[in-house]
Amino acid sequence: MPTKKNSPPTRTPTDFPAHHWDHILSSIEEGLLVIDQTQVIRFLNAAAEQLLGLSQAHLFAHPYREAFALNPWIVDIIERTITFGARATASEGMLQTRLSRSTPIRLSCSPIITGEGTALGLVLVFYDLAHQKEFQKEEQEATHLAQLGVIAAGLAHEIKNPLAGIRGATQLLQRKVLHDPSAVEYTTVMLREIDRLNGLLQQLLQLSPTPHLDRRPQNVHKILAEVLLLERETTPKGAKIIQEF
Known part of the structure; x- marks a missing residue:
């Protein structure tokens, strides 16, 4: 009588250990920053901390307008994404920090939406363009x-x-x-x-x-005549130049 093999258990995304997501997000080279539906910052990875010159502990639960007070163009992108619900808004500009540092970046801003269509907030992705510009x-x-x-x-x-x-x-x-x-x-x-x-x-x-x-037709007779003009005076005695053209 054939034996019935047990199927391997089906794993869902929720089975993935939660603390692993922190390692994954922190290992991404691009800067990631999350704003919740109350318009305050809830997460940023190590790359974002380095670009902004501020730690997550310093920015956590702070309004995004305060965090980007020196970068009104970023505030404008965030507000347009909130207003129009654009799937992805990308733009390039100079990121100004409180350390008086200026870095060229490309910014992508997208809404975070559940399968039921509920808006949870926004995710900002910062691409450092310094090496590319250099x-x-x-x-x-x-x-x-x-x-x-x-x-x-x-x-x-x-x-x-x-x-x-x-x-x-x-x-x-x-x-x-x-x-x-x-x-x-x-x-x-x-x-x-x-x-x-x-x-x-x-x-x-x-x-x-x-x-x-630059190849083009030339008058060879004229060129040779100019050469002969100089060579005649330097020709040794007894030598004779015969011109046949």
Whole structure:
């Protein structure tokens, strides 16, 4: 004759030890604060205590208007939730504390309603946005620096190209004034300063990201003519430049 197995006992949520709920709520990273139907504070977890800078013993049974006297925007959210019975009202703002500390937060406020529709109060959830805002700030600064790097690289290229032409022209000038020691001294100083600027521009280019190439049609004949203008004067005797374009 088959034996009948006993079914395991059915457990209901009320079987869960009450003191465990305190541990669960205290371990949540977001700040939790409960306001009852008489509009006084009945509970806040450790995260809420840290954000508000006040302990549960200090705020327990105090009216929420008194607790959030420095934060009228939070009082406004609570009152709108009480008035309209919104399921969830979320907003971002700066949480001011009595310690003159200001913390960016996102606040969610929801009514606590039984299965029969009876309102028991409100639960407020505080999300600390300090780390998120700091990350966004660092990301914006990094983007800004990258943009400055691109601009700096573009300027460096624009300055470096004509500077090479100025250096070549200065070398030609120096060859023509070899008979004048003072003029040679001036051109030597010019070349030294041009080389110093070139070095600074090279350092700037190394710190900058690789520039985006702006490809467009160019007149190669014009570019080569400018190069030949400088090279003709520096061409050794006996050498000949043949131009075929």
